[in-house]
Amino acid sequence: MELFLVLIPVTVVLVLLSLWAFVWSTRNEQFDDLDRQAWSILFEDPDQRRKQDTSGTEPRAEDEPR
Amino acid sequence: MLDKVRTSLCHHCQAPVSEAERCEALIGGTLHSFCCQGCAGAARLIDTLSLNAFYDYRASCDTSLPASSQRKARAVQDFLPAVAHTPEGVTLHLLIPDLRCVACVWLLEQVLGRQDGVQEVKVNFARRRLQLRFNDSSRLPALVNLIEQLGYSPVPDLPDAGREAGKALRRAQLLRLGVAGLCMMPVMMFALASYLAGPPTAQNPASGMDPLYESLLRWASLALSTPVVFYSAAPFHRGAWQALRHRQLGMDLPVSLAILAAWVLSVYNTLSFGSAVYFDTACMFAFLLLLGRHVELLSREHFEDNADHLLRLLPTTARRRAAGNDAEFATVPMHEIVAGDVLQVLPGETLPADGVLLEGSASISEAAFTGEPLPVLRTAGARVLAGALNHDGTLLVQAASAPQDYRITRLARLQDAAMAYRPRWSLLADRAAGWFIGTVLVLAAGAGVAWHLAGSPDAWVIALTVLVVACPCALSLATPVAITVATTTLRRHGVLIRNGAFLERAAATTTVAFDKTGTLTEAQLQVQSVIPLGERSAEECLALATALERHSEHPIARAFATPTTLVASDVDVVPGGGVSGTIDGHACRLGQSAFACLSEPALTPPDEDGLWILLCGPGPLAWIGLQDTLRPDAAAMLEALRHDGLCTTLYSGDPSPGGLRLAQSLPLDEVRTGMSPAQKIAAVRTEGERGTVMMVGDGINDAGAMAAAACSIAISPRDVLVQNSADATLVTPALLGLPAVLRYARRARRIIRQNLLWSLLYNLSAIPLALAGLLPPWLAAIGMSLSSLLVVFNAGRLRRMEG
Numbered sequence: 001m002e003l004f005l006v007l008i009p010v011t012v013v014l015v016l017l018s019l020w021a022f023v024w025s026t027r028n029e030q031f032d033d034l035d036r037q038a039w040s041i042l043f044e045d046p047d048q049r050r051k052q053d054t055s056g057t058e059p060r061a062e063d064e065p066r
Numbered sequence: 067m068l069d070k071v072r073t074s075l076c077h078h079c080q081a082p083v084s085e086a087e088r089c090e091a092l093i094g095g096t097l098h099s100f101c102c103q104g105c106a107g108a109a110r111l112i113d114t115l116s117l118n119a120f121y122d123y124r125a126s127c128d129t130s131l132p133a134s135s136q137r138k139a140r141a142v143q144d145f146l147p148a149v150a151h152t153p154e155g156v157t158l159h160l161l162i163p164d165l166r167c168v169a170c171v172w173l174l175e176q177v178l179g180r181q182d183g184v185q186e187v188k189v190n191f192a193r194r195r196l197q198l199r200f201n202d203s204s205r206l207p208a209l210v211n212l213i214e215q216l217g218y219s220p221v222p223d224l225p226d227a228g229r230e231a232g233k234a235l236r237r238a239q240l241l242r243l244g245v246a247g248l249c250m251m252p253v254m255m256f257a258l259a260s261y262l263a264g265p266p267t268a269q270n271p272a273s274g275m276d277p278l279y280e281s282l283l284r285w286a287s288l289a290l291s292t293p294v295v296f297y298s299a300a301p302f303h304r305g306a307w308q309a310l311r312h313r314q315l316g317m318d319l320p321v322s323l324a325i326l327a328a329w330v331l332s333v334y335n336t337l338s339f340g341s342a343v344y345f346d347t348a349c350m351f352a353f354l355l356l357l358g359r360h361v362e363l364l365s366r367e368h369f370e371d372n373a374d375h376l377l378r379l380l381p382t383t384a385r386r387r388a389a390g391n392d393a394e395f396a397t398v399p400m401h402e403i404v405a406g407d408v409l410q411v412l413p414g415e416t417l418p419a420d421g422v423l424l425e426g427s428a429s430i431s432e433a434a435f436t437g438e439p440l441p442v443l444r445t446a447g448a449r450v451l452a453g454a455l456n457h458d459g460t461l462l463v464q465a466a467s468a469p470q471d472y473r474i475t476r477l478a479r480l481q482d483a484a485m486a487y488r489p490r491w492s493l494l495a496d497r498a499a500g501w502f503i504g505t506v507l508v509l510a511a512g513a514g515v516a517w518h519l520a521g522s523p524d525a526w527v528i529a530l531t532v533l534v535v536a537c538p539c540a541l542s543l544a545t546p547v548a549i550t551v552a553t554t555t556l557r558r559h560g561v562l563i564r565n566g567a568f569l570e571r572a573a574a575t576t577t578v579a580f581d582k583t584g585t586l587t588e589a590q591l592q593v594q595s596v597i598p599l600g601e602r603s604a605e606e607c608l609a610l611a612t613a614l615e616r617h618s619e620h621p622i623a624r625a626f627a628t629p630t631t632l633v634a635s636d637v638d639v640v641p642g643g644g645v646s647g648t649i650d651g652h653a654c655r656l657g658q659s660a661f662a663c664l665s666e667p668a669l670t671p672p673d674e675d676g677l678w679i680l681l682c683g684p685g686p687l688a689w690i691g692l693q694d695t696l697r698p699d700a701a702a703m704l705e706a707l708r709h710d711g712l713c714t715t716l717y718s719g720d721p722s723p724g725g726l727r728l729a730q731s732l733p734l735d736e737v738r739t740g741m742s743p744a745q746k747i748a749a750v751r752t753e754g755e756r757g758t759v760m761m762v763g764d765g766i767n768d769a770g771a772m773a774a775a776a777c778s779i780a781i782s783p784r785d786v787l788v789q790n791s792a793d794a795t796l797v798t799p800a801l802l803g804l805p806a807v808l809r810y811a812r813r814a815r816r817i818i819r820q821n822l823l824w825s826l827l828y829n830l831s832a833i834p835l836a837l838a839g840l841l842p843p844w845l846a847a848i849g850m851s852l853s854s855l856l857v858v859f860n861a862g863r864l865r866r867m868e869g
Contacts, residue, residue, distance in 0.1 A: 004279055008256075008286050015252050015290060022244045031240060033190040039168035042123065 076101035077121070078109045079217055094118050108217040117176050124169035142207045143397060144382045148222035149203065155185055156203045159223040160196040160213070165189075170218070177216060181209065195223055222382060236364075243356045246298035249290045250349040256283040257346035277339070284336040287345040295329045299352040301359075319503055323533070325352055331530040341842065347850050354543060354858060358550040380453055380474065384418035385410040387462070404468050411461040416453060419465035420472045423448045428459025458639060506536040506833075513837050528839050535836040535846045540825030540853040545818055548861040552814045559867050561779075561796055561807055568793040571777035572808055573815035576757030578707055579750060579771070582718035582725060582739075584764040585781050586732065586801075587694040591625045594693040597672060599686045607681055607688040614645045614656050622679070625692055644679065654683035662686075693724060696732070699801045704733045706805035715753070717746045717771065746771040762804065763792070779804070806867065814864055821857045828853040 025031065077098035090099050091106040093113050100106040112120055150157045165171065171189045178187045178198060186199040198209065213220050260283060264274035275283075302325065305318030325348045332343035380400065387408040388394040395410050400418060403409070409418055413428070427445040432454040444450055450463060453474040469475060514529030522528070553563050563569070580586055596604040609630035615623035617637040634647035634654070644657015655662040659671065662680040671678035677692045707714050715736040716729050729737045738749065747770045753759045754776060761775035772778035772792055780792035781801065796803050832849060835841045841849075 001276075001279070005282065008282055011252055012286050012289055015248060019245060019248050019293075022248060023241060026237060026241050026244065039171075 076105050078105035105217055108215060111215055112173070112177075115177060115180070117173060120169055120173045123172060124167055142210065145206060145210055145220075145222045147382065147399070149206065151203070152199075155199050155201045156206070158196075158198045158200070158206065158209070160198070160220040161223040162194050162196055162213070162218050162220050165191065165194045165196075165218065173216065174213070174218075177212065178209065181205075181212070184209070196220070239356070239360050242298040242301070243353070243360050246294045246349065246353040246356055249294045249298075250346075250353045253287045253290050253294075253349045254346045256287045257343075259283055260343075281336070281339065284332075284343050284345075287343065288333060288336055291329065291332075291345040291349050294349045294352050295325055298356060299325050299348075302352070302355070321351070321355060323503065323507075324348075327530060327533045334530075342846075344850070347854075351543075351854065354547065354854070358543075358546045361550045361554055380469075380472075381416050381418050400469055403465050405465055407465045409463050409465060411456050411463055413456060413458050413460060415456055417450055417456060417461075417463060418452060419463055419467075419469075420452050421450060421463045421466040423450055423461060424464050425462040426459045428461055429457040430454050431457065502541075506533065509536070509833065509837065517839065522839070524839065528836070531841060531846050532833065532836045535832045535841060535850065536829055540828060540850075540857045541822070543854055543857050544821035544825050547858055548814060548818045548821060548864060551861045551864045552810070555865055555867060556794075556807065556810065559806075560803065561794055563794045564792070568777050568779075569811050569814050571758060572760060572779075572794075572811035574758040575712065575760040575777070575808060575811075577713040577715060577753050577759045578804075578808075579715045579717055579753065579759055579761050579775065580734075581761075581763030581771070582716060582720055582729060583694060585762055586700045586716070587696055587728070590694065591622060591677065591692040592695050593625050593690060595691040597689040597691070599688055602683075602687050604688065607690070610649055610654055610683060610687070611656055611681055611690060613649055614647050614654060617647070618645050622677075622692065649683070652683045654681070656681045656690075694728075696728060697801055701732055703801040703804055706802065707808070708733060708735075710805060710808065712808070713757070717741050717749055719743070719746070743770050747774045750774040760808075761792075779807070810864075810867060817860055817864055821860055824860075825853055825857060 077093070077100055079101060088099055088101070089103055089106050090097055091110055093109050098109065100109065112118060145158065145160075148159045150159070162174075165174075168191060171191050174189055174196065175187050178184055181200075183201045183205050184198065185201060186197075188197040189195070190197075196213075200209065210220060260275055260280060263280075267274050299322070302318045302322040306322035309319060328344035328348040328351075332345050332348070335341060335343050383397050383399055384403060385395040386398045386403070387410065388396055403419055407419070408424060409421075411417055417430070423444055423446050425446055427443065430442060430444045430450060432442070432451055449466075450461075451474065452469075452472045510529045510532040513532050514525050517525035517528050549569060552569055556563060593608065596607055598604050598607060602610075605628075608626070608628040609632055612626040612628040612630050613632040613634045614637065615626040617634065618639050632649050634649045637645060637647035639645050640657070640661065643661035644655060646653070646655040646657075648654070657679055659678075659680040662682045663686055671680075672689055672691070679690050679692065681687045681690060704714055713736075714734050716732075716734050716738065718725055718729060718737075718739045719741055720739055726737065726739045729739065741749065750759050750761060750771050751774050754774070758777075759775040761772045761778040762781060763772060763778070764780055772780075777794075778792040779794045779796060781796045781804075794807075796807070828849065832841065832846070836846060
């Protein structure tokens with residue numbers, strides 16, 4: 001049970017850290033546009049796709065349209 | 067291999083393709099069809115940049131917003147005010163109203179990011195803003211041109227003090243909300259520990275926990291709840307203090323007092339190791355109320371963005387005639403226009419000033435003022451309004467006033483005032499709460515004094531317990547939380563609410579009054595009938611008409627889409643008259659009978675409803691009747707309303723017998739046609755004495771009737787989200803959304819009433835117990851949290867539209 005004497009202050013410190021992170025990200029416009037970022041993961045950068053295609057030495061069947 | 071894909075939608079902008087303007091292009095080995103050359107060009111450009119993935123990405127996006135059909139290239143100098151010069155480079159701020167989905171964002175970032183000299187592309191999809199940083203201001207025209215080539219219509223995003231303030235407010239509110247949320251979670255967890263530890267023991271008066279851990283939890287909660295009480299909840303304290311300074315007991319006062327009282331009592335008990343703490347209650351209360359305010363702000367901002375668009379109808383520059391030289395025109399910014407200036411307006415441009423037409427004649431549409439999409443012919447001497455669109459003439463306009471006195475500017479100001487208006491019910495709730503809190507303050511003080519006189523050592527604790535238990539947390543959460551959930555749910559289903567009282571009044575609606583044009587009908591002309599007068603058949607006549615109208619931009623031209631191989635040459639479009647041209651060697655004319663039929667005395671149109679135009683080639687060939695068509699789901703919607711026991715009436719301004727016949731084909735309880743706006747207002751008022759009237763219209767030309775009705779909802783015309791004055795707007799074109807909204811409003815009212823009843827019962831039963839000193843503080847805290855939670859969960863049932 002003595003562990004609580006450490007754990008609870010640690011919780012408080014963690015919350016303060018997350019508060020700092022939240023304030024930092026709000027000030028840096030991280031929350032201004034929530035829709036775009038959620039979708040961006042689905043969109044490939046065409047430059048990278050091309051690089052992948054040419055750098056691969058083995059033929060990659062799944063990338064080629066059949 | 068060539069795949070010939072024939073779809074009725076444009077491959078690029080997804081607008082329906084009209085046969086007349088259809089064009090095709092070979093993109094990536096597939097033949098696609100496009101609605102215009104502009105779209106085909108955009109697709110070719112995307113193909114050249116090998117960004118065809120855009121179309122795949124877009125397929126997975128929800129493109130509920132329609133594409134804008136009118137494309138108007140702006141002069142480069144229009145964009146100069148939106149350019150900021152910084153040490154790192156040149157920054158251009160643009161608003162792109164037709165940014166439809168995230169795929170568009172991706173496309174813009176890819177295309178612009180590859181241009182030489184572009185340092186940074188930032189697109190904010192939610193606000194449809196583009197921020198572009200590049201190294202050299204000489205690139206500006208090329209970059210703007212590129213965006214236009216992709217099929218977007220960028221508008222300069224001018225710095226605006228109001229919007230900057232709104233942005234700062236939103237950020238401050240988000241910070242407050244986030245701090246409250248982050249601190250609330252551990253505080254509630256700490257509180258749960260002492261709730262679970264069980265009832266007080268001899269060793270610990272608060273709970274069954276070891277006093278060491280109990281006080282550790284309390285000190286931790288104290289540390290974390292302090293920023294919530296003094297930073298997050300600051301707007302409530304400020305509001306309460308300002309109301310007090312004006313000698314009023316505002317709605318913020320009980321909230322502020324409850325948060326402060328819960329916190330002060332908890333700090334007192336932490337220091338003195340008293341019976342219970344309420345840090346969790348204070349935090350949760352602040353968080354939930356802030357959440358409600360934030361959602362409200364977001365939905366209000368949506369409208370404010372649209373209000374901006376009203377003024378965006380105006381151009382940013384105008385061509386002013388030089389003082390000495392009549393043939394010389396200088397481009398000046400809008401704000402330099404003064405009364406008496408003579409301005410030149412070219413075809414396709416928006417009028418820059420209210421004033422009198424000096425020279426020229428043109429079809430001008432004033433949709434922003436009248437809601438009537440059909441242009442009207444204006445000749446020299448006519449009064450014209452800024453913001454109206456000049457379709458086809460070169461005009462000279464003498465400004466009658468400076469921009470701040472334009473009718474459109476005044477309209478925008480009126481709208482601002484309407485948005486700031488607080489509904490009556492909200493003021494009433496404030497007054498009731500003020501009365502309630504006054505009583506509670508007297509009761510708490512009285513209890514403290516009485517118990518002190520009776521010699522009780524707990525007099526101070528009892529007084530504060532009364533204050534905590536009587537705190538109208540649940541009562542003050544009951545309505546806002548339900549309205550917050552309802553507003554969000556409705557917005558997800560395509561209903562935008564501007565006036566908070568809309569739900570309340572929609573629930574009480576007994577009569578629904580409709581406007582006709584654009585509400586029950588499509589507001590788009592279609593060929594209704596063709597009466598051949600000569601030797602040619604109806605089909606041949608339509609083909610001739612289509613060949614002629616292909617060259618016209620007039621809205622009537624859109625009604626003609628007969629496939630034809632005929633080609634008209636020597637075409638001349640006469641404003642206010644019609645179209646003339648030569649087809650297969652025959653001189654053909656189409657338009658009003660006086661225009662079309664040159665030789666003979668003007669023919670009178672057949673005595674039937676609708677708009678009639680005459681086709682001659684050269685002798686009279688046919689009368690073509692055009693009429694507005696009913697929306698396909700209008701009858702089903704009216705049946706649904708009738709099934710719900712509502713009375714339906716139609717107030718139409720259209721005096722034609724055809725309009726009456728069209729209306730009589732619908733299941734309406736009352737039909738009145740040919741009404742002036744004043745008559746509509748009077749009719750709505752009379753109806754309003756018998757019940758609650760909801761006015762449904764397009765929200766522009768029936769604004770007066772809408773204001774006279776208890777509540778109003780606008781149905782946006784088929785492809786544009788117009789500016790309107792209604793309490794709510796139905797964005798989806800499906801009319802059946804209307805009965806669903808009314809049913810939902812009634813359900814929301816039921817849930818709000820349940821919430822109010824429950825919280826009143828809780829307060830009324832707990833206060834006497836606390837006054838009698840029978841309620842231990844820990845039980846008071848649990849009761850308070852539970853009553854608030856119950857209210858919140860009950861409101862959560864509104865997250866489903868049906869049910």
